[in-house]
Amino acid sequence: MHHDHRRLGRELDLFDTDPLIGAGLPYWLPDGAAVRHALEEYVREVERRAGYRHVYSPVLGKRELYEISGHWAHYSDDMFPPMELGGEQVVLRPSLCPHHAVIYRSRPHSHRDLPLRMAELGPMYRSELSGVLGGLTRVRAIQLNDAHIFCALDQVRKEAAGALELIRRAYEAMGIVPARYRLSLPGPGGKYVDAPELWQRSVALLREVLDDSGLPYESAEGEAAFYGPKIDVQVADRAGRESTLSTVQIDFHQPERFDLRYIGADGARHRPVMIHRSVVGSVERAVAHLLEQHGGAFPGWLAPVQLVVLPVSESERSVAEALAARCAERGLRAEVAGPDRGSLGARVREHRLVPYQAVVGAREAADGLVALRLRDGRRLAPLPADEALRRIEHLIGAHSTALWEEEPRPGSGAESRS
Template sequence: MHDHRRLGRELGLFDTDPLIGAGLPYWLPDGAAVRHALEEYIRTAERHAGYRHVYSPVLGKRELYEISGHWAHYSDDMFPPMDLGGEQVVLRPSLCPHHAVIYRSRSHSYRELPLRMAELGGMYRSELSGVLGGLTRVRAIHLNDAHIFCAPDQVAEEAEAALEMIRRAYEALGITATRYRLSLPGPGGKYVADPGKWRRSTALLTDVLDRSGLPYEAAEGEAAFYGPKIDVQVTDGAGRESTLSTVQIDFHQPERFDLRYIGPDGAEHRPVMIHRSVIGSVERAVAHLIEHHGGAFPAWLAPTQLVILPISDTELPPAAALAESCARLGLRTEISAPERGTLGARIRDARLVPYQAVIGAREAAGDRVALRLRDGRRLDPRPAGDVLARIGALVGAHSTDLWEDAVS
């Protein structure tokens, strides 16, 4: 069993410091490389799916969250407001109010819908010190968030498409969902009081799950304050379950922010707001990936994708030339020079790196490399250009395979 808090520090991915504060980890270069690869993957997937990206401030006036309902239903988890020039501003606990305001800033026609708005943005939760730990429970969160503004008859199709995006992302990440949960309201006063909207949104999500063929369980008391949601659950090595991805239907905020679009009849209509996160927070996603893979990430995510191992100092120049070729292809590469130890010791040090390119005198003379794969396979020496092209193709496809025998 791997604990991401220990392993993440041992691998030099992230750390914390009392001067920065509890629940506020910082990312080291290798961790930043993993995070950047993950962020680029999801941004690209969203662009291909028709999402448009925005940026919005991490602060908002208290009034914004009073309108959205966060202040009434969620203020216990928010940081206290700050007085600023006669106004009160708050570190946002969620991105959805900002996206509602961005939608409202322009008029919209039914021809524009569904309008898919995405942002990988920061948000802040006033978590108690006792529940903070590593990357899974933090106070500064970077969420892969998106909001789809659509007509009522488009909701089911958009929610199904979001579930398919989640499925493909998990395949690329090499992880599996423990279960799908239909999160419903429970007893208590933290939910918006509108039974009709709750029945309507619950029926829509239930239909989406039934049509998808995914097994799911209903759970009371797990809904968002404004509506039910589909939560995709994952489990860590200690058996603890948490939500990584989510799809939510919201009739509440479009009404609170008076969101509208002009329908084919020329009249104004209210859009439905779908909240959707494919990989959840970057922090929780990376924590799960560290524990699931034990630091042996899929090649496209690995901090160092290829380590070059010259057998002697004589092969350092061709090793440097190979590293330059890797850089041109966008591969993250490191040269492990002979001064670091014997070849065997350097290979062991690089055991988590997906590809190890050994260069001896014969390889250097023929511009070839002897490739070793992380899973123990060794390939016969072959032209360096062919090797890099193959690795680049697998990385570009976000494959979890290290090598494809059918084309090797």
């Protein structure tokens, strides 16, 4: 069955659009914001553990910034028109890399600082034609999980391979299987930077990274960025339509344009290489694909509501509300669906996409237990409430796609494998 994220996202109250805000400018409702926040927090944390430092940069830049970067010459058709401000022209940025190049340039760097990994979850803007806009996949305001690694030439292969590994781990946590890996090369036409030697070097490096990884890949002409080739991680929806989610790019062009330098071990000034990479791509496109992939049944750590407490009767409501409050204290997203919302069976069906349903009847309320129903239809024997929450919290904290794991027996060795 094909799930259309545009229909499903509205039905599940994740996002919507309004003509007064404009085409290609969706707004996020509370449940959608919860999914987005969970995804952003995940990627920030995996980047931090991988040695990235996070920055913030403005959404505007002077036209001159994009003239230096090459965006104005090669990409201006996709940019919003400049705004006059105090005798200067400023532009909504179409990408984050020029800002990061300027941030790098703002401080002196030594070879001991490299690789310098700079990350940002930041907004950018593309002047997409109204005919191609749709849902979350093609939008005009994009929240991008972006990063730029400034490194020496002999560090490029290791850093690009590290970025591919972050992407692999993220896809595993999100329950996404890539459709294919693509080496995106320049094609005929004038939209690319005219520097044949730099293109040859960067293409050769990316081929080595892909060959070393053992991943199967295909080459595609005409799909490169204007400043360099890239590895594109392609995903497909259930109808087989393909799109790019994550990328790794090697760029010799912008370090030269911005005259980026570092002092080498020999005391001389050297030019760094700039690796552009995105682990989950734009938040909008990632959530669109997750919706279509999972039909709204997100992995537990991404679900907008992770646990719903179902008191059998009004007599158990106060116990149910106390349990939901304990969930909130532990960082779990929980809500109570009481008898005023229908029979127990009706409430179970209404919350069929919630990973965990905790049924609280008279016996459970009296003994401090919960009877868990899992989204996949399994019903578990009643457990002490704290134990149930601890085990759910463990799976969610591990960004697991599993709904439940039996406790390992002491001495079984399962602890070391998990």
